[in-house]
Amino acid sequence: PPPSAGNSVNVSVGLQPLRDPSAKVNPLDPARPVFVDGEALDHPGGLLLMLHKPTGFVCSHDEREGPRVYDLLPPRWRVRNPQVTSIGRLDKDTSGLLILTDRTELVHTYTSPRHKVPKLYRATLDRDVPASLVDLFAAGTLQLDGEKAPCAPATLRLPAPRVAELVLVEGKYHQVRRMFAAAAGATVLTLHRECFGKLTLGDLKPGEYREINESEI
Structure with a gap:
């Protein structure tokens, strides 16, 4: 009819x-x-966004877990099919660069262990970070509780006594926090992701986003 x-x-x-x-x-x-x-x-080829995630927001789609990063997007983008989701996750207390897309092939590509995208994190800690952690993290021998394999080699820089910059090529659950706890008994007080691949936040303020091209990652 x-x-x-x-x-x-x-x-x-x-x-x-x-x-x-x-x-x-x-x-x-x-x-x-x-x-x-x-x-x-509206974006028939799919959405690909870089968001400056503020603390206090979750990457889950479940509203019961608290404010969601997707709530920062226009309403019309929250009802797309496939739905917009994050490439990897940042926990509620972590801020920084987060990529959002509705292109499922990109989610699979950039979360695959075979696609080793470097990600730079900046952390402040509750105590001085021993210089010995630079070699320990680089060796790729640090074993975290509950993990079958040790952490992949990671690059650690110590610009100040209680400040660390860490480059990871994998994404274990709460990995940065667990690495410092396991290696030095240190608690991460603040955690911010500054880079994802070639991408940097630039002048994006917390809660702001911009469209990106895949070639920028």
């Missing part, structure tokens, strides 16, 4: 109305853009 007036939409390709509902179109063809009720399709 024909659609009711409340459900009907006007679709056009380029400047031409689309009258055949069985016709196939390429929404990614820039020469023939698709419009629905006069509005261009």
Whole structure:
């Protein structure tokens, strides 16, 4: 049966109305853009965003866990299918660079252990960090409780007595916090991710985001 007036939409390709509902179109063809009720399709090729995650937000989609990073996005992006999700996670008390996308192939690629994307974290700790941790972390021999394999080699810099910059190429659960606790009995007080691959936050303020290209990662 024909659609009711409340459900009907006007679709056009380029400047031409689309009258055949069985016709196939390429929404990614820039020469023939698709419009629905006069509005261009919203990111038909998918979303890819860099967000400056503030502390206090979770990467879960479950509203019961608290404010979500997705709540920082426009409402229309929260109902996309596939849904927008994060590439990896930052816990509620961690701030910094977070990539969001609805392109599931990118999520699989950049969370795969085979795709060793370097990620730079800056941490402040409750005590001085011993210089011996530089070699320990680089050796790739640190074993965390509950893990089958030791941590992959990581680069540690100590710009100040209680400040550490750590580059990881993997993403074990709460890894930065657990590494300092296991190696030095230290508690991480603040944790911020500054870089993901080639990406840096630049002048993005907490809660702000911008669109990125895959070539930037």
